[in-house]
Amino acid sequence: MAKRKGITVSRQIMDSQMLHPEATGELTGLLNELIVAGKIISAEVNMAGLADILGQSGKTNIQGEEVQKLDVFANKTIKRRMEQCGYLCVMASEEEDGIIPVLDGYEGKYTVAFDPLDGSSNIDVNVSIGTIFSIHQRISSGKQGTEKDLLQPGSRQVAAGYIIYGSSTMMVYTTGDGVHGFTLDPSVGEFFLSHPDIKIPQTAKYYSVNESYTNYWHDSTRAYIDYLKEIDPATGRPLSLRYIGSLVADFHRNLIKGGIFLYVRDKKSTDKPEGKLRLLYEAAPLAMVVEQAGGRAITDDGRRILDIEPVDLHQRVPLIIGSKEQVDIAESFFLGKKG
Ligand code: AHM
Ligand code: MG
Numbered sequence: 178m179a180k181r182k183g184i185t186v187s188r189q190i191m192d193s194q195m196l197h198p199e200a201t202g203e204l205t206g207l208l209n210e211l212i213v214a215g216k217i218i219s220a221e222v223n224m225a226g227l228a229d230i231l232g233q234s235g236k237t238n239i240q241g242e243e244v245q246k247l248d249v250f251a252n253k254t255i256k257r258r259m260e261q262c263g264y265l266c267v268m269a270s271e272e273e274d275g276i277i278p279v280l281d282g283y284e285g286k287y288t289v290a291f292d293p294l295d296g297s298s299n300i301d302v303n304v305s306i307g308t309i310f311s312i313h314q315r316i317s318s319g320k321q322g323t324e325k326d327l328l329q330p331g332s333r334q335v336a337a338g339y340i341i342y343g344s345s346t347m348m349v350y351t352t353g354d355g356v357h358g359f360t361l362d363p364s365v366g367e368f369f370l371s372h373p374d375i376k377i378p379q380t381a382k383y384y385s386v387n388e389s390y391t392n393y394w395h396d397s398t399r400a401y402i403d404y405l406k407e408i409d410p411a412t413g414r415p416l417s418l419r420y421i422g423s424l425v426a427d428f429h430r431n432l433i434k435g436g437i438f439l440y441v442r443d444k445k446s447t448d449k450p451e452g453k454l455r456l457l458y459e460a461a462p463l464a465m466v467v468e469q470a471g472g473r474a475i476t477d478d479g480r481r482i483l484d485i486e487p488v489d490l491h492q493r494v495p496l497i498i499g500s501k502e503q504v505d506i507a508e509s510f511f512l513g514k515k516g
Contacts, residue, residue: 186212186348186359186368193352204312204335204352207264207287211310212368214258215340215348218251218294218308219361222342225300247300248272251293251308265289266315267322269490271458276324276490287335288313288326290490292458295339296423305343307425311462312336327490331461331483338466341425349375349429351469356432377472378435381503383419385427385438393443397477400516401507424454428463428498432470437499437507441477451493452477456485460496473504477511 190208194200225247252272259268260277264285268277271292279285289312296306312335315326331337338350346361348368358372384405391399405416419436421427427438440452454460464474464482474482477495485494497507509515 184370186357186370189357189359189370190352193354196354203264203285203287207262207285207289207312208336208350208352210258210262210264211255211289211340212348214255215308215346216361216366217254218247219340219342219346219363221250221254222247222300222306223363248294248297255291255293255308259289265322266317267324267326269327269457271295271455271491274491276322276327278321284320284322286315288315288322290327290457290462292455295425295459296421299421299423304421304423305341305426305429306423307339307341307429309339309425309459309462310337311457311465324490327457328487330486331456331464334461334465334483337462339425339429339462341429343426343429347371347429349432349466351466353465353469356466356470372433375432375470377432377467377470377500379471379500379502381416381431381436381500382434383431383436384416384503385418385420385431385436387420387422387440388418390443390445393445395442395444397511397513397516398439398441398443401510404506404510404516424459424463428467431499432467432472435500437497437503439477439497439507441495441497441511452495454493454496456482456487456492456494457490460494460498461485461487463498467498471501472499473501474498475504475508479508479512 190205194205252270259265260279261283263283265279265287266284267288269290292309294306295309313329313333314335315322317323317326336352340348349358356375358375359368360371361368440454442452460482467474475497
């Protein structure tokens with residue numbers, strides 16, 4: 178149950194709009210539309226065990242992965258709400274190949290890139306999954322937006338965040354003035370402020386990596402993960418491994434408790450030379466959230482995720498993200514200064 182502080186997410190968004198006299202209310206409107214989409218998806222996710230919607234639709238997305246029915250539902254729900262909200266000029270979804278236009282006559286000044294249901298391989302086993310979003314201001318000047326509007330670095334995001342469908346549904350977002358977390362109270366259908374001004378603990382308690390890839394790891398990855406298993410004199414124990422395989426859920430736990438998540442390049446990555454995760458739909462929005470919460474997000478060659486200039490809507494990127502102190506240590510291993 179949400180800690181009832183009485184502040185709804187809409188109120189909070191409105192309050193931060195007030196801090197910017199130049200604001201037109203369009204970003205507020207856009208976030209509110211995303212919240213409605215999130216509530217609809219949340220209801221559907223909660224019903225999934227009951228309704229005959231579970232299982233796979235038999236199609237694959239452009240990444241060649243199985244698309245499950247709830248992914249399709251989440252994708253459609255967000256698209257339909259967004260295409261006529263009047264605040265967007267163009268969209269992109271992890272589930273679709275090209276850019277998604279908005280309805281004629283409804284063009285606005287923002288773009289949104291979204292992963293409609295991240296961690297979808299976990300749907301039918303009741304593990305937390307989530308919707309991730311990234312918002313930019315358009316840079317093109319025509320009527321409809323273009324791909325160029327979406328291919329902007331994460332440092333230019335005006336808002337980013339996620340909705341996690343877990344034991345409760347939460348929305349975590351930033352508009353560049355800290356990170357705020359809201360919990361959905363299903364009895365009234367409202368998100369209430371439950372985690373004001375989230376700060377990620379500087380020291381990590383957990384590490385999240387798919388250890389089954391050990392045999393493919395480069396020496397630097399192996400040396401770093403071995404280091405994490407050494408006894409920390411400060412705590413008398415190693416870091417604990419927690420890996421759900423659902424990025425939003427792994428990220429969220431580490432954000433609240435302190436931790437580091439890694440999905441880096443390995444020796445086997447011939448089909449995915451840059452790792453698995455996508456810059457626009459996963460890495461960049463979570464990087465904005467983590468930095469706003471006092472953490473760090475980099476690649477395995479030390480580049481700041483938010484500085485990367487995207488060249489492709491679906492480009493993948495190696496990701497190291499989490500508590501600052503721990504990302505700093507990881508960086509020294511990956512850059513060959515330790516290990
Ligand atoms: P998805 O967007 O198709 O669900 O894939 C992304 C997911 C992430 O949520 C998760 O971190 C990762 O894939 C897990 O991959 P792996 O099974 O290789 O560990
Ligand atoms: Mg995903």
